[in-house]
Amino acid sequence: MPNPSEFEVIERFFTRASTDASVIVGIGDDAAIVAAEGRLALAVDMLVAGTHFPRELPARAVGHRALAVNLSDLAAVGAVPHWATLALSVPSAEEAWLSEFAAGFFTLADQHGVVLIGGDTTRGPLTVTVQLAGAAPELPLLRAGGRPGDRVFVSGTLGDAAAALELLERPASERGAEEAFLVQRFCYPEPRVALGRALVGTACAAIDVSDGLLADLGRLCAASGCGAEVDLAALPLSDALKARFARERGEQFALGGGDDYELCFAGAPGDVAKIQALAANALTRVTEIGVLTAEPGLYGRRGDRTVALAATGFDHFASS
Amino acid sequence: MPNPSEFEVIERFFTRASTDASVIVGIGDDAAIVAAEGRLALAVDMLVAGTHFPRELPARAVGHRALAVNLSDLAAVGAVPHWATLALSVPSAEEAWLSEFAAGFFTLADQHGVVLIGGDTTRGPLTVTVQLAGAAPELPLLRAGGRPGDRVFVSGTLGDAAAALELLERPASERGAEEAFLVQRFCYPEPRVALGRALVGTACAAIDVSDGLLADLGRLCAASGCGAEVDLAALPLSDALKARFARERGEQFALGGGDDYELCFAGAPGDVAKIQALAANALTRVTEIGVLTAEPGLYGRRGDRTVALAATGFDHFASS
Numbered sequence: 001m002p003n004p005s006e007f008e009v010i011e012r013f014f015t016r017a018s019t020d021a022s023v024i025v026g027i028g029d030d031a032a033i034v035a036a037e038g039r040l041a042l043a044v045d046m047l048v049a050g051t052h053f054p055r056e057l058p059a060r061a062v063g064h065r066a067l068a069v070n071l072s073d074l075a076a077v078g079a080v081p082h083w084a085t086l087a088l089s090v091p092s093a094e095e096a097w098l099s100e101f102a103a104g105f106f107t108l109a110d111q112h113g114v115v116l117i118g119g120d121t122t123r124g125p126l127t128v129t130v131q132l133a134g135a136a137p138e139l140p141l142l143r144a145g146g147r148p149g150d151r152v153f154v155s156g157t158l159g160d161a162a163a164a165l166e167l168l169e170r171p172a173s174e175r176g177a178e179e180a181f182l183v184q185r186f187c188y189p190e191p192r193v194a195l196g197r198a199l200v201g202t203a204c205a206a207i208d209v210s211d212g213l214l215a216d217l218g219r220l221c222a223a224s225g226c227g228a229e230v231d232l233a234a235l236p237l238s239d240a241l242k243a244r245f246a247r248e249r250g251e252q253f254a255l256g257g258g259d260d261y262e263l264c265f266a267g268a269p270g271d272v273a274k275i276q277a278l279a280a281n282a283l284t285r286v287t288e289i290g291v292l293t294a295e296p297g298l299y300g301r302r303g304d305r306t307v308a309l310a311a312t313g314f315d316h317f318a319s320s
Numbered sequence: 321m322p323n324p325s326e327f328e329v330i331e332r333f334f335t336r337a338s339t340d341a342s343v344i345v346g347i348g349d350d351a352a353i354v355a356a357e358g359r360l361a362l363a364v365d366m367l368v369a370g371t372h373f374p375r376e377l378p379a380r381a382v383g384h385r386a387l388a389v390n391l392s393d394l395a396a397v398g399a400v401p402h403w404a405t406l407a408l409s410v411p412s413a414e415e416a417w418l419s420e421f422a423a424g425f426f427t428l429a430d431q432h433g434v435v436l437i438g439g440d441t442t443r444g445p446l447t448v449t450v451q452l453a454g455a456a457p458e459l460p461l462l463r464a465g466g467r468p469g470d471r472v473f474v475s476g477t478l479g480d481a482a483a484a485l486e487l488l489e490r491p492a493s494e495r496g497a498e499e500a501f502l503v504q505r506f507c508y509p510e511p512r513v514a515l516g517r518a519l520v521g522t523a524c525a526a527i528d529v530s531d532g533l534l535a536d537l538g539r540l541c542a543a544s545g546c547g548a549e550v551d552l553a554a555l556p557l558s559d560a561l562k563a564r565f566a567r568e569r570g571e572q573f574a575l576g577g578g579d580d581y582e583l584c585f586a587g588a589p590g591d592v593a594k595i596q597a598l599a600a601n602a603l604t605r606v607t608e609i610g611v612l613t614a615e616p617g618l619y620g621r622r623g624d625r626t627v628a629l630a631a632t633g634f635d636h637f638a639s640s
Contacts, residue, residue, distance in 0.1 A: 024359065024456075029463050029543075030396035030528055031363040033456045036356040039344065042437060043351040044451060046407035048444035076350035087366035087407075087449040117362060124368035125445035129407040131364060133453070136344075136353045143349050208350055223349075 009093050009121045013102040014086065020115045022082065032117035034083050034133075041079035041136035045069040049126035054168055059097045061187035062128060063104030068189045069210065070132035071112060072261040075196030076208040078141040081134040083117045084109065089124035112193055137200045146205035146224030146266035148294040153275060153286045155192045155262040157238040158213055159250055160185035162257020178240035185238070189261035194282040199265060202274060206265035211258045214309055218298055220264060227297045230255075230290040230309070255300075255309065266292055329413050329441045333422040334406065340435045342402065352437035354403050354453075361399035361456035365389040369446035374488055379417045381507035382448060383424030388509045389530065390452035391432060392581040395516030396528040398461040401454040403437045404429065409444035432513055457520045466525035466544030466586035468614040473595060473606045475512045475582040477558040478533055479570055480505035482577020498560035505558070509581035514602040519585060522594060526585035531578045534629055538618055540584060547617045550575075550610035550629070575620075575629065586612055 015027050025033040047066050049055045067084065074081045086105070090097070109116065114132070164186035167179045175183065192208075199206060207220045213230075221228050237250045245253070267275045272288065279286040293299075298309040335347050345353040367386050369375045387404065394401045406425070410417070429436065434452070484506035487499045495503065512528075519526060527540045533550075541548050557570045565573070587595045592608065599606040613619075618629040 025397075025460065025462065030393040030526075031361040031399060031456075031460075033397065033399075033460055034360050034362065036358070036360040038356070040354050040356040040360070040453075041351040042354065042403065042405060042451075042453070044405040044407050044438055044440050044449075046409060046440045046442055046449065048409050048442055048447075051409075051442055051444045073350040077345075077353065079351060079353075083362065085362060085364040085451055087364050087451075089366060089368050089371075089447060118364055120364050120366045120449075122366055122368055122371055124371045124447065127409060127444065127447050129364075129366065129440075129449040131362075131405055131407075131451040133360075133362070136351075140345065140351075140353055142345065206350075 009098060010119060013098045014116060014119055016106070018115050023115055023117055026117050027119065032085070034117060039136040039138065040133055041074055041077050041140065042131065042133045043070050043073035044129065044131040045073060046127060046129040055126065058187065059100035060104035063101040064108050064188050066128040066130045067105050067108050067114070068191050068261060070130045071191035071193055072189070072208040072210065074132055074134050075191050075193045076141060076206050076263060077136060078196045078200035079134045079136045080197060081112055081114050081132050081193060083133045084114050085131045086116060086119040087129040088119065088121045089127045091123065091126060139201065141196065141199060141203055141206035141265065143205055143207050143220045143223035146220060146226055146292045148226050148292050149269060150204055150266035150292040151269055151272055151288050152217065152228055152230070152264065152266055152290040152292060153288050154209065154213065154236060154264045155195055155284050155286050156190070157236045157241070158209065158260050158262060159241055159253030159257050160238050161189065161259035162253040163241055163245060178244045181238065181240040182244065186259060189259065191261055192263045192284055195263055195279060195284040195286070198278040198282045202271055202278060203265040203267050206263055209260040209262045209264050212256045213264060214255050214298055217264050220266065221292065221296065221298065224292065227293040227295050227299070228290055229293055229299045229301055229306070232300045232302045234287060234289045236285070236287040329418060330439060333418045334436060334439055336426070338435050343435055343437055346435070346437050347439065354437060359456040359458065360453055361394055361397050361460065362451065362453045363390050363393035364449065364451040365393060366447060366449040375446065378507065379420035380424035383421040384428050384508050386448040386450045387425050387428050387434070388511050388581060390450045391511035391513055392509070392528040392530065394452055394454050395511050395513040396461060396526050396583060397456060398516045398520035399454045399456045400517060401432050401434050401452050401513060403453045404434050405451045406436060406439040407449040408439065408441045409447045411443065411446060459521065461516065461519060461523055461526035461585065463525055463527050463540045463543035466540060466546055466612045468546050468612050469589060470524055470586035470612040471589055471592055471608050472537065472548055472550070472584065472586055472610040472612060473608050474529065474533065474556060474584045475515055475604050475606050477556045477561070478529065478580050478582060479561055479573030479577050480558050481509065481579035482573040483561055483565060498564045501558065501560040502564065506579060509579065511581055512583045512604055515583055515599060515604040515606070518598040518602045522591055522598060523585040523587050526583055529580040529582045529584050532576045533584060534575050534618055537584050540586065541612065541616065541618065544612065547613040547615050547619070548610055549613055549619045549621055549626070552620045552622045554607060554609045556605070556607040
């Protein structure tokens with residue numbers, strides 16, 4: 001059955017028995033119905049083959065990333081993800097591809113207690129749109145709220161995914177351990193959901209780093225009405241990135257590359273120790289990388305020197 | 321500025337001041353946050369250029385249809401639509417196209433009190449995915465629930481959109497009044513939200529007719545564990561469809577065509593008058609077209625003759 005029908009695609013690959021008490025009507029009717037309480041956080045992110053990921057990316061990674069980028073959005077506001085819908089357009093209904101895609105999606109969904117409640121599958125160019133809804137905290141983390149003097153933090157390491165894009169073309173068999181690590185970081189980003197929840201009530205402002213640190217920190221600064229100075233030596237680079245690329249190149253990946261799906265957030269100077277404790281409790285590394293400034297603009301500090309940083313990042317409509 | 325950036329696209333075309341008290345955080349942060357209460361209905365539908373609509377379809381119609389197909393899904397469960405997200409992939413950020421698209425989307429959104437709370441725009445093949453959330457009734461309309469003997473109804477007229485697809489290739493200037501009407505029905509379907517809400521508590525089962533009456537009535541029957549007999553002479557065909565096509569051809573469009581976005585629903589024989597009164601109150605024409613049967617399968621009745629009808633309808637993965 002190399003070409004299952006639309007109905008069979010949904011039935012075979014995306015319908016699973018759910019015991020989640022919040023789901024009153026799941027996949028299979030015109031709309032899903034869930035029991036929601038209080039404030040709801042909603043995010044939507046679309047992945048287009050050839051724009052957001054190479055067409056030859058393994059299906060399992062596509063499934064993982066499609067959900068991960070939305071989990072990262074909910075993490076950035078400190079919400080608890082719960083219900084996902086999936087709109088999937090594929091050139092053909094290849095069983096092996098769909099099966100791997102579903103495995104990538106559901107493995108991550110299960111880790112975060114997310115249930116797939118609805119979807120739409122069609123034949124067309126490969127695009128994946130996931131919408132994710134969950135419970136929002138009473139005081140969500142927002143891009144606005146940062147104040148001059150606040151310390152700036154990022155989770156995990158930056159630049160790995162951008163570096164991986166340069167390596168993806170090489171056959172997997174020819175990749176060394178460091179290259180394999182970087183490619184893994186691109187294919188299977190770890191959304192910082194536990195960290196986002198932990199930071200509610202402590203961080204002053206937050207954003208997820210999807211288009212590059214400068215672009216996203218720039219958005220946090222714009223929303224907060226301030227600027228930022230980043231200590232370039234403090235940028236957290238993975239051992240693999242440092243081993244494979246020169247420091248300066250690594251910093252470029254960290255500042256301008258995209259697809260990190262780490263959290264960037266601001267906190268009061270007096271809360272630095274508390275933030276580190278919260279992060280440790282969420283099993284997530286966070287690094288203090290700079291400070292918010294009263295004057296707008298993004299600046300980098302390297303020892304005694306200060307350089308202006310252009311907040312370009314990745315723009316899907318920029319002329320290439 | 322023929323090529324606005326992603327940020328500008330969202331800012332200029334899709335961000336509007338909202339006074340909707342339920343929206344706590346709208347477009348512009350990592351996730352939207354809304355105040356939800358009780359049960360939530362969620363639907364997602366994706367339109368792919370070349371698959372769901374001709375590439376040359378006017379942008380205003382694309383914007384209208386992308387929201388309409390989701391409104392129709394919520395109508396089918398009797399929900400009250402409220403919050404939409406939009407994932408839009410376009411080959412280039414053409415101002416005229418985006419402006420018209422937004423006009424089509426927001427005109428319909430305003431008619432139904434729907435606010436756009438989030439989105440994602442990117443460069444890629446033309447695809448539009450809208451997710452719509454709203455308040456679900458305590459006892460939603462479902463596909464299951466129909467019983468043998470229940471009368472089968474449809475709203476509006478059927479087959480117009482399918483007929484229009486044969487006419488779209490002709491220049492608008494060469495279309496007569498009837499052809500213009502049919503094309504209008506394809507471009508600007510009217511989701512039956514008021515009717516769906518009115519039917520809650522009275523209709524036993526409901527579905528929206530998006531893939532053709534036979535396909536969707538077949539789904540209602542499958543979920544309800546019964547079959548149906550349709551009085552072919554009772555199928556509601558528009559005057560335009562009847563004027564432009566022979567009766568038999570019109571019936572084929574009505575039975576097998578897609579894109580009607582009407583509601584098909586079942587009601588107890590004793591509720592026929594009540595259903596007609598509810599429909600009149602919702603300013604929507606409904607027509608009784610048949611009856612649910614104990615034995616499975618779809619049959620058509622033409623006078624004394626009964627013919628088996630194949631529940632094929634439209635399948636996006638069927639070999640073409």
